Amino acid sequence: MNFTGIYKTLSEGQSEGRLIVVTGPSGVGKGTLLQKLLERYPDRILFSISATTRLPRTGEEHGREYFFWSRAEFEQKRDDGEFLEWAEYAGNLYGTPRQAIDQAIALGRIVLLEIELAGARQVAQSFPSAKRIFIAPPSMLVLESRLRDRSTDSDEQIVKRLHHAELEIAAASEFDITIVNDDLEIALQQLESAMFD
Numbered sequence: 001m002n003f004t005g006i007y008k009t010l011s012e013g014q015s016e017g018r019l020i021v022v023t024g025p026s027g028v029g030k031g032t033l034l035q036k037l038l039e040r041y042p043d044r045i046l047f048s049i050s051a052t053t054r055l056p057r058t059g060e061e062h063g064r065e066y067f068f069w070s071r072a073e074f075e076q077k078r079d080d081g082e083f084l085e086w087a088e089y090a091g092n093l094y095g096t097p098r099q100a101i102d103q104a105i106a107l108g109r110i111v112l113l114e115i116e117l118a119g120a121r122q123v124a125q126s127f128p129s130a131k132r133i134f135i136a137p138p139s140m141l142v143l144e145s146r147l148r149d150r151s152t153d154s155d156e157q158i159v160k161r162l163h164h165a166e167l168e169i170a171a172a173s174e175f176d177i178t179i180v181n182d183d184l185e186i187a188l189q190q191l192e193s194a195m196f197d
């Protein structure tokens with residue numbers, strides 16, 4: 001059975017498996033929030049591991065933060081239909097492999113996708129019942145300082161990411177709910193309520 005088939009069956013009431021998409025500009029704190037949720041609900045939540053063609057940052061491991069694939073490998077898998085969604089972002093390809101998600105939803109888990117806007121739009125088309133949550137920064141200045149203080153991206157990457165951020169923030173109204181990540185604990189509580197309601 002393909003993913004659509006499994007998801008339909010589950011939405012008809014046989015399990016509580018569901019898909020939640022979390023989108024927001026790079027540096028807004030999506031990963032920080034989701035990591036904390038995962039620590040709170042390790043048995044209920046599955047955090048999808050994406051694939052990317054970007055190089056690993058210090059401390060990142062293949063199969064933990066991402067599957068780090070070459071562009072040729074990524075494109076082959078994309079052409080073979082192995083991604084639920086994919087997009088080019090700031091010069092690299094990113095995508096959600098379908099397989100683990102199919103299995104987790106079938107087992108009744110809440111599956112979280114942390115993806116950028118173009119991918120979120122694809123999921124909205126293929127899975128209109130997925131809940132879509134937008135994480136917004138308190139301001140562009142705060143976003144920029146989070147990106148700079150994180151010290152993971154070059155100046156060139158930061159400029160690209162801030163440019164993307166403006167496009168993403170302009171699309172926030174497409175989402176079911178927007179959460180401003182100012183105070184981390186408050187944002188976490190809001191995300192938790194949105195996920196389980």
Ligand SMILES: Nc1ncnc2c1ncn2[C@@H]1O[C@H](COP(=O)(O)OP(=O)(O)OP(=O)(O)O)[C@@H](O)[C@H]1O
Binds near residue numbers: 027149187
């Ligand atoms: N509420 C907050 N207040 C202050 N700093 C925060 C808050 N949330 C996250 N941060 C910090 O902001 C930086 C960016 O967070 P994080 O890496 O989680 O962002 P992200 O949205 O996952 O980025 P990307 O999409 O690039 O992966 C990190 O250094 C993190 O510690």
Ligand SMILES: Nc1nc2c(ncn2[C@@H]2O[C@H](COP(=O)(O)O)[C@@H](O)[C@H]2O)c(=O)[nH]1
Binds near residue numbers: 085087094115118120
């Ligand atoms: N469309 C997708 N976007 C994804 C996926 N995995 C991550 N992302 C988004 O990419 C940017 C940059 O991430 P970074 O790790 O290089 O900082 C960020 O907005 C992520 O949410 C994916 O599978 N599909």
